[in-house]
Amino acid sequence: MHQGNSQVKDNKINLLVQQYEQFTILEEEYxxxxxxxFNTIITSLKxxxxxxxxxxxxxxxxxGLHPKWKAKIMAIEELKDLSxxxxxxxxxxxxVHEVVMKKDSKIYRGKKERVKSIALKAKKESSDDETSTSERDDEE
Structure with a gap:
């Protein structure tokens, strides 16, 4: 009976160690x-x-952080004693950095939308000009 329990425990440990070693945070994950x-894995191992x-x-x-965090990771490694x-x-x-990144992303998306809006307005106005020019040509 004891050997079976030991084997189950070893299997759980192996699975958790594998999850720990392969742990990554996805791009859009908070x-x-x-x-x-991560905490569930390490608590279970303990x-x-x-x-x-x-x-x-x-x-x-x-x-385990996504590559978009590379600059922040480097800053932490340079400024902090990781041990x-x-x-x-x-x-x-x-x-804290995540909040800043989200805020910057919203600002960037807002500017991008305004640029698209301006571009659409400019394109619409130019086609109106072409129509009135061709109408004048027809009248002559």
Whole structure:
């Protein structure tokens, strides 16, 4: 009976270690939801007396971020001592940056929409001019 329980535990550990090693945050996924998934994995590993060091968690989470975070990751690695950086401090830092990125993205999309609107107006006005020019040609 004990051997079966041991094998089940080993299988769970293997699955969780695989999930940990392959962990990534998707492009459109929020830091909160990515961290919730990550935290579930590491909490489950700890419950099975299997885990990694907290500094390993910080490095792994950074490696799991989408490439759009590359500049922020580099800044954190340059400015922070990753071996002493707590995971919750990292998450808070990333969430603040996420808010800034969303705000910048909305501003960019707003400007892009205004440019499209202006371009459409300009195109419409020029076709009106062509129509009136061709009407004048017809009258002559």
């Amino acid at each position: 830091i909160d939801s990515g961290f919730a998934r 419950a099975l007396d299997e885990g990694f060091s907290s500094k390993n968690y910080v490095r792994k989470f950074l490696r 002493s950086l707590a995971l919750d401090v990292l998450i808070d830092n990333l969430k």
